[in-house]
Amino acid sequence: MTQIRTAGSRRGGLLGGMTDTNLLTTITVCVFVVMYLCAVIFLQEGFLKPQTLFNLMNANAALIILSCGMTLVMITGGIDISVGGVTALVCMSCAVYLDEAGGNVFVAVLLALGIGLAFGLVQGFLIAYLDIQPFIVTLAGMFFARGMTTIVHTNPFNVVNEGFVELKGTRLIIPFLGSVNKKGNYIDAYVEIGVVVALLVVAALFVILKWTKTGRNFYAVGGNRQSALMLGINVRKTTFLSYVICGLLAGVGGFVYFMHVGSGAPSHAMGAEMNAIASSIIGGTMLTGGVGNIIGTLFGAMSLATIQTIVSSVGLDQAWWTGITIAAMLCIFLVVQSVIISRRKKKNATVSSADAQEAEKKKGESE
Amino acid sequence: MSEKLDPRGKGSVLSGLLRNQIFIPFAALILLALFNLIADPSFFALNMKQNSAGNYILSGNLISIIDNGSELAILAIGMTLVTAASKGQDISVGAAIAISGSVLLRVLCGDNTRPETIQAPIIVGFLVAAVASMLFGAFNGVLVAYFRIQPMVATLILFTAGRSIAAWINNNELPIVPGEEFTYFGGYIPGIPLPTPFLIAILCFIITWLMLKFTNIGLYSQSVGINEKTSRLNGLNPELIKLTTYVILGLCVAVTGLIKVSRLSTINYSVIAKDIEMDAILAVALGGNSLSGGKFNMAASIVGAYVIQFLTTTLYKFDVQATxxxxxxxxxxxxxxxxxxxxxxxxxxxxxxxxxxxxxxxxxxx
Known part of the structure; x- marks a missing residue:
């Protein structure tokens, strides 16, 4: 199991000095930068403006948040495919609450968090304490959320609640990065609130995963349950916690999505779970567990968004090209991951046997 | 497992029944049937009527269950094998059905989307579609077996791209197959009162039974799923066996695609067989098979598939909205x-x- 070594396998060679997690993250970041630079060079008009990047983030803030939750669950070796459904349910519930009950925005936020938390608690309990396969539980969760969405309200509609519209329209101006339009007027660059939320989530999870005991426990449980148990980690509690956090983040992501689109509809966030899984995988998280990085996930989600934009601006705007390119990208990343990991496994095996021999030699010498 | 140790005579018959895996889906089936019987006995009514083509056919809720559940049951066959051997599920079957149906339409209609007559015999179309979907199955299988990617993630690729590829094959057109014969596969053959999908499903069950009886594929895929290393030491080739199960699933997908396309004589790329992968996995789970591989019971999966359709039909009966x-x-x-x-x-x-x-x-x- 190479995954167990993630924390401390520092071996010779150019790439060997990095852990699996860092290596996969580096690849993702490089790919994103190269892709964006290529877009800037070959498709100058749009991509030179900083606002293009900000627009990408505005449109994908919710995806980034969902992917963060997904990464956490995948690090512990599980999967949560209910996040898309929860997003749709949150949008619809908040929309109905704001418009038909005339509620205020603050309570709507609490409602969103509550829905997410409820899904997280129930799914986490079933998976961690009753040992039911995560795929089945969260599949049922997805079905339930999608079904409930249409039970709450059937038809899509736009929210007209004043407080919410004001919140939705709030733009944070970024100084010095604006652009000049054709008439010569200066236009400020802006991001939506959702982007700030997404970046906060990324930062918080990064700190938790890197420097807290709970965070390291997630890696330990995902890497090898048995050893984690032997180390005295409460495996069930850790697994449970990962699903609760993922559920909560699905609630947050749902509200951010709601702030971006400003409407409730049963078809919202269709396939978001698959995009979130794809972002995590492109970001270097492995479904076997124990390997993953939140920064990688951020770049994974951004890569996914960038490639969609590139595909549509190159003129391949037939709908099918987006699906095919994303799949091709996913395929390449997966194969690269698998090749790297298997080569590393072999190398580690030979190195560790060499280590053992050396240690024995030393032992003999000292004796 | 206290039932196992129960020495009493009456208990042992009961416990034997309880221990049998097929008990789970049958219990669910009986529960559903009882529920319907109490709520509305007319649920089980069967009557003979004349359809629009002038044939006498059986109709009723039960017929609609065995009609619509058949696609799921055929898929469940392949899904059970894949689950047993590769310890994971194929989530791309819905997208693969779209591809297979699209290929079928492409062959039958040629370049023209509204042909007067079909451009190739149906059997040729089906064979080409079968080869195509077996190739896609092999693609999944290679990723899973040789690159050692988890099945769900490997098939995520085709899941994302499948419907796009299907639309691309026919240039996003929606060809309509002319002629009466093509509708037989998803409807009724004149003179036979039972729906054809059910007959096709039964044919598939018989072939599967023969396959499990006279070849080692069932035994081998279970042994690979239980312990890959031991299987290798015993002279099996785990990679090849995993690949084979995915190719078999590809064949099941092609049959399902034929039925699905035949029902409408055309295709809708984004809607055809939507969420069927979830139902197929559920059928396997309902049959009491472990989703983490190993031993399986094919009959239980098939019954599981019909239980799911029974549930769906029951819910429709109670005026539950499709969404x-x-x-x-x-x-x-x-x-x-x-x-x-x-x-x-x-x-x-x-x-x-x-x-x-x-x-x-x-x-x-x-």
Whole structure:
């Protein structure tokens, strides 16, 4: 199991000095930068403006948040495919609450968090304490959320609640990065609130995963349950916690999505779970567990968004090209991951046997 | 597992039944049937009527269940094998059905989307579609077996791209197949009152039974799923066996695609066989098969598939909206998996033991 070594396998060679997690993250970041630079060079008009990047983030803030939750669950070796459904349910519930009950925005936020938390608690309990396969539980969760969405309200509609519209329209101006339009007027660059939320989530999870005991426990449980148990980690509690956090983040992501689109509809966030899984995988998280990085996930989600934009601006705007390119990208990343990991496994095996021999030699010498 | 140790005669017959894996889907089926019988006995009514083509056909809820459940049952065959050998599920079957259907239409209609007559015999179209979907199955299989990517992630690729590829094959046109014969596969053959999909499904079951009986594929895929290393030491080739199960699933997908396309004589790339992968996985789980590979019971999976369709039809009967259907399905699924969870079962059997032993003690003291 190479995954167990993630924390401390520092071996010779150019790439060997990095852990699996860092290596996969580096690849993702490089790919994103190269892709964006290529877009800037070959498709100058749009991509030179900083606002293009900000627009990408505005449109994908919710995806980034969902992917963060997904990464956490995948690090512990599980999967949560209910996040898309929860997003749709949150949008619809908040929309109905704001418009038909005339509620205020603050309570709507609490409602969103509550829905997410409820899904997280129930799914986490079933998976961690009753040992039911995560795929089945969260599949049922997805079905339930999608079904409930249409039970709450059937038809899509736009929210007209004043407080919410004001919140939705709030733009944070970024100084010095604006652009000049054709008439010569200066236009400020802006991001939506959702982007700030997404970046906060990324930062918080990064700190938790890197420097807290709970965070390291997630890696330990995902890497090898048995050893984690032997180390005295409460495996069930850790697994449970990962699903609760993922559920909560699905609630947050749902509200951010709601702030971006400003409407409730049963078809919202269709396939978001698959995009979130794809972002995590492109970001270097492995479904076997124990390997993953939140920064990688951020770049994974951004890569996914960038490639969609590139595909549509190159003129391949037939709908099918987006699906095919994303799949091709996913395929390449997966194969690269698998090749790297298997080569590393072999190398580690030979190195560790060499280590053992050396240690024995030393032992003999000292004796 | 207290039932296993129960020495009493009557209990052993019952416990034998309880221990059999096929008990789970049958119990669910009986529960559903009883529920319907109590709620509305006319649910089971069958009558003979004339359809628009002038043939006498059977109609009723039961017929609609065996008609619409057949696609799922055929898929469940392949999914069971894949689950057993590769310890994971193929989530791309819905997208693969779209591709297979699209290829079929492309061959039958040629370049023209509204041809007067079909451009190739149906059997040729089906064979080409079967080869195509087996190739896509092999693609999944290679990723899973040789690159050692987890099945769900490997098939995510085709899941993302499948419907796009399907639209691309026909240039996003929606060709319509002319002629009566093509509709037979998804409808009724003149003179036979049973729906053709059910007949096709039965044919598939017989072939599967023969395959499991006379070849080693069933045994080998179970042994690979239980312990890959041991299988290799025993001279099996685990990679090849995994690949084979994915190719078999590809064939099942092609048959399902034929039925699905034949029902409409055309295709809708984004809607055809939507969410069927979820139902197919559910059928396997409902049949009491472990989703983490190993031993399987094919008959239980097939019954599981029909149970799912029974549930769907029952819900429709109670005026549940099609879009709200998943919520109810989810509740049923959760109840089923919680009941069959090992932890819950153990607690339950311990409770039963306690009750029984206290009953014994009471009888002895009396």
């Amino acid at each position: 709200a259907l998943p919520a109810y399905k989810a509740v049923v699924v959760i109840v089923l998996v919680v009941m069959s969870a090992p932890v819950v079962r153990e607690k339950f059997s311990r409770l039963m033991k306690k009750i029984r032993s206290s009953g014994h003690a009471a009888a002895e003291s009396a």
